Amino acid sequence: MAMSRDEVFQKVKEVLVDALGVDEDEVTPEATLMGDLGAESIDFLDIVFRLEKAFGMKVPREELFPVEGLMNNAELVSNGKLTDKGLAELRARVPHTNLTEFEKDPDINKLPNLFTVNAIVNYLDSRLNPA
Amino acid sequence: MRWIWIDKFVEFESGRRAVSVKNVSLAEEHLHDNFPGFPIMPECLMIEAMAQTAGILVGQARDFKEKVVLAKISKAVFFDYVVPGDSLRLEACMGALTPEAASTTGRITRGDQLIAEVDLMFSHIDQNLAGKKFPEENFVFTGLFTTLLQEVVNSQSQAGTQSKGPDA
Numbered sequence: 195m196a197m198s199r200d201e202v203f204q205k206v207k208e209v210l211v212d213a214l215g216v217d218e219d220e221v222t223p224e225a226t227l228m229g230d231l232g233a234e235s236i237d238f239l240d241i242v243f244r245l246e247k248a249f250g251m252k253v254p255r256e257e258l259f260p261v262e263g264l265m266n267n268a269e270l271v272s273n274g275k276l277t278d279k280g281l282a283e284l285r286a287r288v289p290h291t292n293l294t295e296f297e298k299d300p301d302i303n304k305l306p307n308l309f310t311v312n313a314i315v316n317y318l319d320s321r322l323n324p325a
Numbered sequence: 326m327r328w329i330w331i332d333k334f335v336e337f338e339s340g341r342r343a344v345s346v347k348n349v350s351l352a353e354e355h356l357h358d359n360f361p362g363f364p365i366m367p368e369c370l371m372i373e374a375m376a377q378t379a380g381i382l383v384g385q386a387r388d389f390k391e392k393v394v395l396a397k398i399s400k401a402v403f404f405d406y407v408v409p410g411d412s413l414r415l416e417a418c419m420g421a422l423t424p425e426a427a428s429t430t431g432r433i434t435r436g437d438q439l440i441a442e443v444d445l446m447f448s449h450i451d452q453n454l455a456g457k458k459f460p461e462e463n464f465v466f467t468g469l470f471t472t473l474l475q476e477v478v479n480s481q482s483q484a485g486t487q488s489k490g491p492d493a
Binding site: 212213236237239240243246247 | 421423426446448
């Protein structure tokens with residue numbers, strides 16, 4: 195199913211408007227799901243279910259939100275910050291995300307800022323339009 | 326499930342859909358306060374009725390092994406008042422079902438009239454990402470609700486249907 199990046203974004207926007215009860219103009223590519231759009235943990239599952247329906251394909255949650263599993267792992271988190279091992283794991287999981295800013299202070303409270311609308315579009319775009 | 330708010334199930338297709346009935350009675354004390362002289366069923370209790378209908382559908386799909394709790398009201402739209410004497414039909418359909426959660430869509434009708442659309446999400450709380458532990462005992466499905474299913478169990482065994490019933 196060929197789909198332009200803009201079409202992917204429009205569909206993702208519709209999903210987020212329905213799942214999170216936000217206005218269309220709030221769903222910008224840079225918006226963070228938790229900080230800007232008010233998503234809670236159960237919403238991530240809701241978003242996965244809705245994306246699967248909208249795009250007609252399986253969307254493994256750990257692929258879409260690869261950072262989520264890091265937060266509750268004692269080996270990877272110490273004192274509220276990612277350990278070196280945690281950072282290495284994070285780099286491996288999100289190879290396309292710029293982490294320079296985050297690495298200066300790897301506070302896990304800032305991890306949710308990595309979940310942006312763009313991250314979802316990037317992931318789906320790479321699935322639908324493999325290079 | 327520690328209190329029962331629906332009256333019975335009339336249809337049950339394992340993992341797919343369930344239909345229950347809720348009869349509204351002026352004997353329900355809250356109706357005298359909501360509102361004095363103008364008793365109408367509170368919308369939140371219509372959501373509760375759908376949560377029980379859909380929650381049992383979700384629970385049965387995993388043989389009541391999971392602790393199923395309501396996690397999100399994805400949608401709740403109401404089209405008319407419900408008054409004492411009304412008989413509501415609650416139809417819940419399974420959307421997605423995964424190891425950690427489920428989503429359902431639901432319609433509440435009175436006769437031919439659409440009363441509400443209620444879509445819900447449930448969490449299987451033992452599968453929570455935070456790894457939080459809950460008591461071993463399944464405090465959600467205590468067996469109290471099994472009488473609700475009796476009618477469909479009976480009718481399905483009488484009809485000798487092939488569909489897998491809630492007792493299967």
